[in-house]
Amino acid sequence: MLSPDHADIVRATLPAVIDHGTQITATFYDAMFAAHPELLHLFNQGNQANGEQRQALALAVAAFAQRLTSEGGPASIQLLLSRIAHKHASLGVRPDQYTIVGRHLLEAVGKVLGPAVTPEVHAAWSEVYWLFATLLVAEEARLYHEAACTPEDAFRPWRVAERRPEADDVLTFVLEPTDGQGVPGYRPGQYVSVAVTLPDGLRQPRQYSLSRVPTGDAIQITVRRVRGEDGAPDGAVSTFLHRNVAEGDLVEVSPPFGDLVLDDDSDPLLLISAGIGVTPVAAMIDHLAAGAPDRPVLALHADRSPGTHALRGQITSAARAVPGIRRITWYEQPDGAASTADEEIRTGLMDLDGLSLPDKARVYMCGPIPFMRGIRRELLSAGVSEERIHYEVFGPDLWGQAD
Structure with missing residues (x-):
């Protein structure tokens, strides 16, 4: 070339x-x-x-x-x-x-x-x-x-039909189109861009995973408010959405895009997430419950505490329609959370050592890059082939940066 x-x-x-x-x-x-x-x-x-x-x-x-x-x-x-x-x-x-x-x-x-x-x-x-x-x-x-659009008309107006708290600093927004064009089809794991005009007049887009399968005439995104650490500013768009966008308000939304999508085959699935990285996994489990309930699934999630664990109720409800699913969640601060028939609770950081992984599983990961790098090393050590490991990064893709 x-x-x-x-x-x-x-x-x-x-x-x-x-x-x-x-x-x-x-x-x-x-x-x-x-x-x-x-x-x-x-x-x-x-x-x-x-x-x-x-x-x-x-x-x-x-x-x-x-x-x-x-x-x-x-x-x-x-x-x-x-x-x-x-x-x-x-x-x-x-x-x-x-x-x-x-x-x-x-x-x-x-x-x-x-x-x-x-x-x-x-x-x-x-x-x-x-x-x-x-x-x-x-x-x-x-x-x-x-996507049946051009760059000039990629964004359409959508109305916030519902706004609900999911976890500490996490809100779910249910969005409905206002232009009569309907809800575009999408695959679990994809995302949309949401653009807002900030108080200083700057228009800013951000990408958010679609956190469940389409429901009638609406889509759903789940947004964690980004709090600045070590002197860094708060996330401008996530803060604006949390503070200023209410039910009935309009936001600009792109068509769904994204190449981390669930394959429609019968291979076992290993779904791994941490923090707000649970959002594409929630859509995947939702999709399995609706159309592929017999597929074997091992869903692993890591979070700080039950209070920060977004979409836990939605996932638990959907998982009950997937007989072959096993869910394990690690909490750094379990705050009294205990294992149930739906979900095994462990304390500390996610650790795959001693965990029986499904043979020939397709792996989908989403979470902070250091977390995913560490889990990837464990997966490779456990014999999972590189080509079966797929990942999504929220924000700039720094995966190639040296460990």
Whole structure:
């Protein structure tokens, strides 16, 4: 896919690009937002402030370049592209915006690396970027077509039909479309983007998993309010939704997207979640109860306490229609919670040691990245094959960052 001469240059310069990746992306974002302030409404400014988006972009570009210049790259490239394209489509990213990004990103490479960026190096990395952009534009066009929308009309108005507390700092919102187009179909594990205009006038989108299967003319999302820690600010959109959005209010919602979806086969399932990562798992169990109740399932969840455990009642109710399910929950602070016929309670952090895992299970994980990395290591040690482990990340995908 990459011309041979450029491939050699990219291999030779990739270590320098990786070493200076976050410096390059920081320079890129600062310059791009200064020239195109309208893009502030598209990018998550919370992730800009904490640096996670800069890290994620640096990792994505480096991963793409590595795959381009290595054997067996195309298959792994498709996995990388799919995840990014779904995120972009849910935000309404347009093809012309790749020109803006490309210009500022390549200028940032030259500014940070200086004289090392010869015309030949610039040409090689320009080819890398435009291959990346062309493949993403094509994949996003396919997703827009499947969703029967364009980037310009990706967001529709939805009314909050119900708002209810789920757990400490967690609310569920039931949303109904107001434009007569109905509820789009979706698969368990997918998400929508919800966009709100904050008090300062900044429009900000955030992605939230659909936390149950469609019910009539409504969808459901479950939102944890993000509390700032160690001096970091609170989550702007989650705080706004908790404080300001009431029943009857309107919010902008994208079609469902996301590539972490439940396969419709008969393999046993291992569903692993922590904290608010339970939301896609709740939809999966809901789906199994409605259409595949005989599938064997081991559902493992970790939380701080019963009071922070979101969607526990919904999952318990749905699981009763799935005879082959076993549920185990670990609480750091059990607060008197005891095992029942529906759910085994353990104390402490999730630990797979000594746990009998189903043979040839498909694994779906969602939770904080350090949690998922640790569980993945345990799964691999237990003999679970890499290709059967699937994961979802809330926020920028920093999975490729060093452990």
